[in-house]
Amino acid sequence: MTQQPESIRRTTAPAAAGEPEPGFPAAARPYPPLAEPRPLAERRVWPRTFHDRLTAPLPGLKALARFAREGAVRPTPDGLADIPRLPCEPGPLPRADARTIAVTWAGHASWVLRIGGLTVLTDPVWSRRILGTPARVTPVGVAWEALPRVDAVVISHNHYDHLDAPTLRRLPRDTPVFVPAGLGRWFRRRRFTRVTELDWWEAAELHGVRFDFVPAHHWSKRTLTDTCRSLWGGWVLTDREGRRVHFAGDTGYGHWFSRIGRRYPGIDLTLLPIGAYDPRWWLADVHCDPEEAVRAAQDLGARHMAPMHWGTFVLSAEPVLEPLVRVRAAWKRAGLPREALWDLPVGASRVLGE
Secondary structure, X not given: OOOOOOOOOOOOOOOOOOOOOOOOOHHHOOOOOOOOXXXXXXXXXXXXXXXXXXXXXXXXXXXXXXXXXXXXXXXXXXXXXXXXXXXXOOOOOOOOOOOOOEEEEEEOOEEEEEEOOEEEEXXXXXXXXXXXXXXXXXXXXXXXXXXXXXXXXXXXXXXXXXXXXXXXXXXOOOOOEEEEOOOHHHHHHOOOOOEEEEOOOOEEEEOOEEEEEEOOEOOOOOOOOOOOOOOOOEEEEEXXXXXXXXXXXXOEOOOHHHHHHHHOOOEEEEEEEOOOOOOHHHXXXXXXXXXXXXXXXXXXXXXXXXXXXXXXXXXXXXXXOHHHHHHHXXXXXXXXXHHHEOOOOEOOEEEOOO
């Protein structure tokens, strides 16, 4: 078994008085105890809106007018020319038992996560096309028929590239689903019976695996009338041995990462978005660029980082291979161990500790 790398750390200027020193490992930073797990499938009443959770204002009329005027949300022909070179290497799922932590990248923000004996899907999108975008440019990395029994699903937010109704219809309706506050109604309308809604910093437990819902710098909207009516965020999954995987969902860069790292020290693996970031004036508040993703991994104190949210759907203007090139360069500039960057091709897998 190979030795685990130390937590990814970033050296910065000294913190202000009263703030934890940024260079310290996350485990050294005190934080209040974690919340007790809530009951599964609990019915709850939520606020009508979560606008107060936004960390940046949504685009106003001036920004919308500029977007309509410039409208560059697709790469140039040169930027699309590398589509045939996008890494895609589907392979068999690794063997897994109760002590295995393994991830397989199905594409975009969809992972097959094996933890604590469970098979968990993150933001499962197995469709060829999602509303409002061209078809995917790489195939799904794992055939649906090749999946083991799905023990749980986690959803980060309700945008169409993360909440895909055709994919979810393939699941048995008694599949446990963990969703942000306010999104349970969407699932119950589709006859899902084991839907657990959580607010930020809340948790639930399934067969010894703890599911914590954590903040992200993003927003939610699915129709013309439901802006920020449900919450958005990421997930920290913890097995019986205390090993942790962080799934960021969709997020910009900001203060939440260091707070998550302090509250959940010793994150073994973070799954972070690196694509759909150009133009920055339009997307910086809600989508990390590759350099920010590396900073986020350091803020989290994670031992490994696996990039996602690139190389699947063309959602923005950067060249299709640029996210991978830039994240590798940023990782190297930060002086981080190369083996701690799990830059997987679509369909590839890694097992923690191998």
